[in-house]
Amino acid sequence: MRAIASPCLGQTDLLLDDLETGLxxxxxxxxxxxxxMLRPIECQLTIRDYTLLEGHLLDIASQPHPRPQLxxxxxxxxxxxxxxxxxxxxxTDIATGNSRIVYSLNGEAEQTCVLRHWEQEDxxxxxxxxxxxLGVTLLGMRVGQNLPLLRENGSLDHxxxxxxxxxxxxxxxxxxx
Numbered sequence: 001m002r003a004i005a006s007p008c009l010g011q012t013d014l015l016l017d018d019l020e021t022g023l024x025x026x027x028x029x030x031x032x033x034x035x036x037m038l039r040p041i042e043c044q045l046t047i048r049d050y051t052l053l054e055g056h057l058l059d060i061a062s063q064p065h066p067r068p069q070l071x072x073x074x075x076x077x078x079x080x081x082x083x084x085x086x087x088x089x090x091x092t093d094i095a096t097g098n099s100r101i102v103y104s105l106n107g108e109a110e111q112t113c114v115l116r117h118w119e120q121e122d123x124x125x126x127x128x129x130x131x132x133x134l135g136v137t138l139l140g141m142r143v144g145q146n147l148p149l150l151r152e153n154g155s156l157d158h159x160x161x162x163x164x165x166x167x168x169x170x171x172x173x174x175x176x177x
Contacts, residue, residue: 038148041081043140046090046169049097052117053079053139056131074150075136082140092170093143095161097130102163103138105149110162115139134159 045053057075060068085094095101097117104110113128115138128135137149137159146160 038150039077039081041078041147042142042145043078043082044085044090044094044142045078045082045140046085046087046096048087049117049139050079050082050084052097053130053136056117060131068152070150070152070154071131071133071136074133078136078140087169088173090167090169091142092167093164094167095138095141095164096167096169097139098168099164100166101138101161102165104160104162106157107160112165113138 053075057072057079060075061072085091090096095115097115100112100114102110102112111126113126114124115130115135116127117130119127119129128138130136130139133150133152137147138161141147141159141161143161143164146158149157149159151157
């Protein structure tokens with residue numbers, strides 16, 4: 001297990017402290033699960049996705065306050081828990097950067113999106129940035145996997161990856177040489 005250490009990441013954010021101790025930040029009770037209880041986050045990342053995610057973490061962490069501490073912590077945890085796989089070896093049922101995926105929130109209607117590391121001018125309106133709680137959760141998930149989805153207020157939803165319509169690594173392998 002790898003730990004990402006950065007001197008610019010403070011531990012003073014009340015929401016993170018509350019989540020780590022199991023305290024529901026809205027009601028000041030112990031009703032919400034501990035952030036640590038979400039571990040290990042079972043996921044696979046290509047070397048490219050891992051490197052880009054690490055870059056996002058450094059960018060986010062260097063932002064002036066208020067920085068999205070929950071996103072910083074979730075990103076650090078995903079990087080620490082991820083199984084790193086070569087792009088040529090990543091399974092076709094894993095959500096990678098620039099994949100078009102289908103997912104469901106809390107068992108509701110399925111939604112389709114493209115996971116984007118960077119926003120593009122002509123981007124699909126349904127694109128989900130990896131630099132979001134939903135995006136970082138979806139990245140590296142396997143079809144059929146259901147994971148807790150952290151929300152900015154500290155609550156939990158659930159996201160299920162149901163289908164991968166396009167994965168760039170699989171398309172590259174299938175292209176004629």
